[in-house]
Amino acid sequence: MDYILGVIAVICIETIATVGLAVFTGFTGLFSLGHAAFMAIGAYTAAILTYFYNAPFILALIAGMIMSGLISIILGFPTLRAKLRGDYFAIATLGFGEAIRVILENMSITQGARGLPGIKHYTTLPVAIFFAVLVLWLTKNFIWSKYGRNAIAVREDAVAAEMAGIDLFKVRMLSLIYSAMCAGLAGGLFAHYLNFIQPVMFTSILSTRLTSAVVAGGMGSITGPVIAVALFIAVPELLRVANMWRLVAYGLILVLIMIYRPSGIMGYHELSFEAIKNLLRWISRGKTAGRKEM
Amino acid sequence: MLKVQNINVYYGRIHALKDLSIDIDQGKIVTIVGANGAGKSTLMWTLAGVLKAKSGTMTFMGKPYPPNAHEAAAKGIVLVPERRRLYANLTVKENLMMGAFLRKDHEGIKKDLYYVYSLFPILKERTNQYAGTLSGGEQQMTAIARGLMSRPKILLLDEPSLGLSPIYTAEVFKTIQEINAQGTTILLAEQNAKKALEIAHSAYVLETGRMVLSGTGKELLSDPRVQEAYLGVRHKTI
Numbered sequence: 456m457d458y459i460l461g462v463i464a465v466i467c468i469e470t471i472a473t474v475g476l477a478v479f480t481g482f483t484g485l486f487s488l489g490h491a492a493f494m495a496i497g498a499y500t501a502a503i504l505t506y507f508y509n510a511p512f513i514l515a516l517i518a519g520m521i522m523s524g525l526i527s528i529i530l531g532f533p534t535l536r537a538k539l540r541g542d543y544f545a546i547a548t549l550g551f552g553e554a555i556r557v558i559l560e561n562m563s564i565t566q567g568a569r570g571l572p573g574i575k576h577y578t579t580l581p582v583a584i585f586f587a588v589l590v591l592w593l594t595k596n597f598i599w600s601k602y603g604r605n606a607i608a609v610r611e612d613a614v615a616a617e618m619a620g621i622d623l624f625k626v627r628m629l630s631l632i633y634s635a636m637c638a639g640l641a642g643g644l645f646a647h648y649l650n651f652i653q654p655v656m657f658t659s660i661l662s663t664r665l666t667s668a669v670v671a672g673g674m675g676s677i678t679g680p681v682i683a684v685a686l687f688i689a690v691p692e693l694l695r696v697a698n699m700w701r702l703v704a705y706g707l708i709l710v711l712i713m714i715y716r717p718s719g720i721m722g723y724h725e726l727s728f729e730a731i732k733n734l735l736r737w738i739s740r741g742k743t744a745g746r747k748e749m
Numbered sequence: 750m751l752k753v754q755n756i757n758v759y760y761g762r763i764h765a766l767k768d769l770s771i772d773i774d775q776g777k778i779v780t781i782v783g784a785n786g787a788g789k790s791t792l793m794w795t796l797a798g799v800l801k802a803k804s805g806t807m808t809f810m811g812k813p814y815p816p817n818a819h820e821a822a823a824k825g826i827v828l829v830p831e832r833r834r835l836y837a838n839l840t841v842k843e844n845l846m847m848g849a850f851l852r853k854d855h856e857g858i859k860k861d862l863y864y865v866y867s868l869f870p871i872l873k874e875r876t877n878q879y880a881g882t883l884s885g886g887e888q889q890m891t892a893i894a895r896g897l898m899s900r901p902k903i904l905l906l907d908e909p910s911l912g913l914s915p916i917y918t919a920e921v922f923k924t925i926q927e928i929n930a931q932g933t934t935i936l937l938a939e940q941n942a943k944k945a946l947e948i949a950h951s952a953y954v955l956e957t958g959r960m961v962l963s964g965t966g967k968e969l970l971s972d973p974r975v976q977e978a979y980l981g982v983r984h985k986t987i
């Protein structure tokens with residue numbers, strides 16, 4: 456049972472990072488292969504504050520978010536200003552992610568590659584759920600705001616959006632900062648869940664998984680990526696016994712999604728109560744229709 | 750109103766516009782005719798602020814030209830691009846509202862929505878339909894209407910008749926004249942030279958990146974070189 460609850464907590468934490476990234480990737484059309492670095496920055500900032508300075512957990516989390524947000528400006532300013540093409544941007548973020556990891560491995564306060572053990576266990580399941588729900592709610596409002604509509608326009612046709620008077624750089628920068636802050640929050644929670652962090656936990660493999668979850672979930676949806684995160688974490692966990700099959704399962708999910716749902720699990724739609732109700736109605740109608748035939 | 754002097758625009762090594770000059774007076778319809786690849790779209794993108802001229806000067810309303818696309822839009826320079834570039838996954842109305850993105854005057858937006866629906870009654874019927882599912886003619890109307898929702902001072906229309914049936918084409922040109930009659934300056938790029946020259950106050954002929962002829966619409970319509978190259982009229986040679 457503890458184990459299942461643990462998996463749920465990890466799903467909640469990764470959901471936070473993924474939903475933030477969904478705003479950036481899904482709503483500007485740019486792919487990042489470096490968002491693990493923002494998780495790392497949030498994780499280390501928060502952990503160093505609680506571990507060495509006994510800072511209150513919530514303040515440490517906020518500091519981690521702010522630090523991630525500030526550093527995302529350093530990444531975003533040159534890359535977004537230059538309007539790098541999507542593939543160049545992805546490569547730039549990949550380099551950025553690796554650079555951050557190398558820096559963390561060589562700093563003394565992070566204790567280098569050995570990592571930080573003995574971080575306090577503040578991230579209980581209710582805490583993880585609380586922040587996941589909070590971020591989902593904020594993001595939903597963010598997307599349905601006028602700003603969110605612009606972001607969609609930017610993804611669909613950046614040039615046309617610009618000609619409508621949208622400042623591309625500003626929209627992209629704000630989405631990047633938002634996604635970095637979400638990743639920073641996820642990192643802070645992660646550190647205080649595992650009680651131990653190490654730079655190798657935040658490699659491009661994690662970045663790729665975050666971006667894959669966004670793509671697999673549907674580029675214009677926030678509930679889609681949540682389902683994708685749950686699948687990506689839960690299915691390999693279920694196969695934990697057959698350890699070597701975990702990565703295969705992960706790949707298989709991606710391939711199946713690409714074949715059967717090329718626009719992602721949810722496409723441009725959201726999973727809402729209305730949709731669930733319609734689905735149930737549809738199923739029950741199918742059943743009664745079936746009975747009549749018999 | 751809009752003055753361009755000796756601009757040069759490149760795509761990498763390709764020299765797409767060569768020492769090009771153009772002068773657009775307020776309230777007029779100015780037409781640019783040119784064959785495929787002449788540089789009409791390049792000129793339009795440059796005026797919209799998406800492409801940059803390497804040399805030459807550009808002014809708008811006597812002031813330095815806005816440096817990028819979103820500031821050009823804010824100043825009232827609005828492009829309806831070739832092939833429309835609508836938001837296929839947004840409805841007609843949402844597309845129109847994107848045009849009004851910079852505006853805060855809700856009353857004015859409502860009035861303009863009324864106005865574009867009266868120009869294109871079919872769009873009112875299609876208001877909640879996804880733009881991607883419209884016919885070519887309806888998409889063109891939506892694109893023009895979206896441009897109008899920005900309250901342009903000058904509307905740049907890049908091949909609005911491209912891919913339209915003759916009936917739609919006639920309707921689009923009629924509407925362009927109506928829009929102009931309401932006070933909006935128009936720059937029109939067309940391969941469909943006859944119609945475009947007929948409604949033009951002044952016109953230019955663009956060939957491989959150079960302006961080779963200019964005059965009033967009537968003058969160019971009766972110019973033998975234009976007739977031969979763009980209107981399909983054959984002149985007897987000695």
Ligand SMILES: Nc1ncnc2c1ncn2[C@@H]1O[C@H](COP(=O)(O)OP(=O)(O)O)[C@@H](O)[C@H]1O
Nearest residue numbers: 760763765783784785786787788789790791792
């Ligand atoms: N994105 C581009 N990259 C390189 N060359 C281009 C590009 N767009 C247009 N060109 C070239 O510039 C010239 C002018 O093209 P364009 O402005 O599209 O002409 P038109 O609109 O009159 O058909 C052509 O020779 C075309 O091949």
Ligand SMILES: [Mg+2]
Nearest residue numbers: 789790791831
């Ligand atoms: Mg063209």
